[in-house]
Amino acid sequence: MRRLLFICSLSALLVGAGACGGDDADTDAADEVTTTTVGTDTTLDGERDDAVEDAAPDEDAARAVVDAFMDARVESAGDAEEFLTPISNEQFTDDLALYDVASYEIAAVEGADANSFEVTVDVVDENGDERTETLFVGPGETIAGDQEAYVIRGVALS
Numbered sequence: 001m002r003r004l005l006f007i008c009s010l011s012a013l014l015v016g017a018g019a020c021g022g023d024d025a026d027t028d029a030a031d032e033v034t035t036t037t038v039g040t041d042t043t044l045d046g047e048r049d050d051a052v053e054d055a056a057p058d059e060d061a062a063r064a065v066v067d068a069f070m071d072a073r074v075e076s077a078g079d080a081e082e083f084l085t086p087i088s089n090e091q092f093t094d095d096l097a098l099y100d101v102a103s104y105e106i107a108a109v110e111g112a113d114a115n116s117f118e119v120t121v122d123v124v125d126e127n128g129d130e131r132t133e134t135l136f137v138g139p140g141e142t143i144a145g146d147q148e149a150y151v152i153r154g155v156a157l158s
Helices: 002-015 024-038 044-075 086-091
Strands: 103-113 116-124 130-141 147-157
Touching (some): 044 103, 044 130, 044 147, 103 130
Antiparallel strands (some): 116 130
16 A cells, blocks of 8 residues: 555656545645746756856956957057967067057957857957957966966957
8 A cells, every 4th residue: 555655646746636536645745846846946046046147247357358458459558468468469460450459349259168258349440441350368378477367368350
């Protein structure tokens, strides 16, 4: 008899409250399982919501670094190099001048991997010509040797 009750209870949980006669005990158990398994928050103590909220500032921080870098390029003050790695500094050439920027607009910020972003920037140079640059932003060492959470690690014309 005990074995039959166990099977009926298990059936009620898996199939629904109507299994094995659908008495109140089976209905309550089925309702309880449905409530805990189908709720909108499927992680313990809302950890998923916290993780998503914690990820958002990374994109904001990457965007802020690109804004500061591009502002330095527009101002031509000579401090844009502070945002560059030795490799990305070499990527700025005559064809892609570091300080030949009159204005810019960040068009997109996309995650490249767990801690890096590809930032698409529409640029207008001092002659009025338009171009699109893709800046690769992530952790790295600056020209000065400082380790930063976000630096410009590379650049490409799109």
